Each structure stands twice: as structure tokens, then as C-alpha cells.
Amino acid sequence: MPVPSPAIVHLLSTELSFGRFLDEVPLATAVLDRDLNIVWLNRAFETLTGFSRSDAYGIPCRYIVRSRACVEGCPRKNGDITTPVPCESDLINRDRVRLPVKLTLAPLTDAHGNLTGYMETIEDLRAVRSLDSRKSQAFSFEGIIGRSEKMDKIFQTLPILAQSDASILITGETGTGKDVVAEAIHQTSLRAGGPFVKVNCGALPETLLESELFGHAKGAFTGAVESKPGRFRMAHNGTLFLTEVGDLPLALQVKLLTFLDDQVIYPLGGTRPFHANVRVIAATHRNLEQMVAQGTFRQDLLFRLNVARVHLPPLRERKGDIRILLDHFLEIYRTQLGKRLTGFSREALALLTHYRFTGNIRELRNIVEFSVNMATGTTIGVDSLPAYLLEGPPQVPSPDASGPSPVASCDTAPSSGAPRTWASTEREMILAALQTARGKRQEAARTLGWGRSTLWRKMKQYGITA
Secondary structure (H helix, E strand, O other): OOOOHHHHHHHHHHOOOHHHHHHHHOOOOOOOOOOOEEEEOOHHHHHOOOOOOHHOOOOEEEHHHOOOOHOOOOOOOOOOOOOOOEEEEEEEOOOOOOEEEEEEEHHHHHHHOOOOEEEEEEEEEEHHHHHHHHHHHHHOOOEEEEHHHHHHHHHHHHHHHHHHOOOEEEEEOOOOOOOHHHHHHHOOOOOHHHHHHHOOOOOOOOHHHHHHOOOOOOOOOOOOOEOOOOHHHHHOOOEEEOHHHHHHOOHHHHHHHHHHHHHHOOOOOOOOEEEEEEEEEEEEEEOOHHHHHOOOOOOHHHHHOOOEEEEEOOOHHHHHHHHHHHHHHHHHHHHHOOOOOOOOHHHHHHHHOOOOOOOHHHHHHHHHHHHHHOOOOOOHHHHHHHHHHHOOOOOOOOOOOOOOOOOOOOOOOOOOOOOHHHHHHHHHHHHHHHHHOOHHHHHHHHHHOOHHHHHHHHHHHHOOOO
């Protein structure tokens, strides 16, 4: 058995009762000789590892700590160390439980500076990791950010819904993050390894939507020169996300209802069925109950889709979340653009935190992106914000309203005497992007930072033809 150096023996037997003193320290601490054999350890070390002093005396520390750091790279593998070396790793205690820890190995020297041994401390990180986990659950879920009471309830609900195969209906105003929630449910479900296929029911003409959803056989109609699988088949063993399901034509509502009942699809013009193992998540900004009363949406389909419902509150009802979202998107865009911005000025922050955000999170994100681009100093001031924020709160039609915008066509512009609204501003942005792109929708959508289907829907909403 190795004999500890006289310096260490003297250290532990000094009149100061160094050993008793270390027993009162809540941090797990061990004293090692130059060969990293354990000479002494305190009570906290015994409690953490499960090994007593008598068990550990003279044993190489790697057999007591049993850490991944001992295997992957002990701090002393390249020779003696002269300064403390910390690392985050784990250890396996005597009960064979793996614990997250922070290990620090520090040299011990005598009065002449000669190395006499080492001191090793181990910090238990379980409490820290648990706190981080609770913070993560309280403030975010798979990219969804918020700390308001309403969002906290949603964060508690989503993991439960993710573990089932029940159909889910996500409702909420435009821009509240329905797409993000749908993908988060998929990514945390047992289907995460399968495909996540999204279909915008309002972005495709009715004549093409059936083929897009259910596929078609070769020769099913003019131009069908080859068979097409359809989105349901593409989503086999995964999730199909039907956004803007309120725009689904009645004829296709019947086919969707049939699929939800028996999980079988029949391609257009085909006779051979295909059993698709698909979970359906639907989303809409419309009031489906009102549409049922008007006869534009089937009640039985609503019942089948609405097995579980997640309603996303508008941002104006999440006042506590505005600041955290502003900081989140600021960090994203200043990193992308390489700008050294420290935050928003007091005036800009006051304006943004009291703004209604009728476009919800999407509008907030666009405002931050615009402001980061326009900012010239180290902070984002009022002069860097979009001009319409300073012209009074926007007033737009209700998101549940059906039918086109009051704007008639793309060659008309708001009169100079009319109040400027977010709708008119957004319409002007679309027109400017289309003009810059010379009418090419895909290029215009890229300029605006939207998907092509989003641009198509908004052009339809504002009566813009190009």
C-alpha cells in the first residue's frame, strides 16, 4: 500500500484539525498523493460516492470516482499539473447510479513549491440540472417560447398530447405559432423518426388539392402522365399537418372524414387502397363552430379533428411574453447579421411592450428583423422601428372574417386621408416585393421571408393579382 508523503500527513494532523474542518465543507473533497491514490476524503465525498474513508484509502481515485473523465482524459494524463483543472462529467456511485458532476483537480505544494499531492473536489450538478430543466419547461417547449400563465398551461399539455395518436386541432389567430406547435408535437412524439408533412389547404386550388392530398393514378385526368403518391402516403408512419383546414372544400372534407375513420386512402382514379399509418394535426384561424352553423364546414369532421384542442392565445393576451420574445429574436438576427447590439432603448421598449401586435408573433419577429437591419448604433431606438408603429395602433379585420379584404385590386392604394393600418402596410410590402421581383412570386416570397403558400394566401386576402 502506498505511503503518503510526510507533508500530507502533517497537513491532516495539524493543530488546526484540517480534516475536521473539511468535514464541515458541503463540497465533496478528497486529498490524493502524487500518484492519485486517495489519502483522505470528507463526509460529503463519502455521501456522494457511497465509499467510506477506510474503503477508499490507498485506492486510485478512478476506482472510487468512476467517472467518464477518468477514461476519456484524466487531467494528469500528460504529466503533473500546476493549476486547478475543472471539467464537467459524471460519476457512478456505489449504488450504480450515474450522477452529473463537476470535477476539479488542484495541485498541493509544500512551502518550497514542490508538488506533494492533489486535492480533488466534486460538485453535484443534479440540483442545477433540475433547475435548468424546470426553467426550460417553464419558458419553452421545442422552440415555443413563453412564460405567461396561458403558455405555461400549454407547455404542460403538449408533452401529454405528443404521446398519443389522437387527432389534434390547433386554433388561434394568424401568426400565433400554430405551425411551430404542430411540429413540436411531432418531434416529441413516438413518430419523431417518421416524416412531418405539411399541407396548406388554402394555398392550392380545389382542382389540385385532392390530388395533392390523396395522390392520383396514371391517366386519372388530363396531364396525369404518371402516378403520384399524395401527401397522406408521404406521411406514412409520421404526421400530416393540415394548416388552414377551414379552407378545405366540402367535397374533400368528406374524403378526410373517411380517412380519419378507417385510415385508408384511395388515390384519384385508382382502385387499390393504401392503408396509411398517419396522425393528423389540423390548424385554423377560423371559427369552425361558426362555419358549421353556416353550413361551410362539416360537423362530423369537426368532431373527428377536435379530439384534443390546443388554443394559442394572441400575443396581446401574453403581455409577460413580449419582452422575452423580443430578446429571443434580437439574439437570432443580430447573430445572423453580425451586429453588436446590446438591446432596445427604453423608449423603443416602452413602445413595443404596449403595442397590440395584431399580427402576433410573426409581426413581432418581422419588426425585430427590420429593426436589427436598420439599427446603426449599439441599441435599437425608436428611429429604427417600422414607421407604422408610430402612427397609432393598427386596425385590421377580425381574423375570423371570411372573404377578401376591402381592398379591391393591386392597382389601387390607400387614399392619403385614410388611416394607415397594418393591413395596408402589409399590402404595400407585398406590392413592393412583387414589383422588385418583376412578378415572380417565389422570389417575392423569399424577399418577404415567407413561404410561397403564405404569399399566395395573403395576395388572395388583399385581392392582389399578379
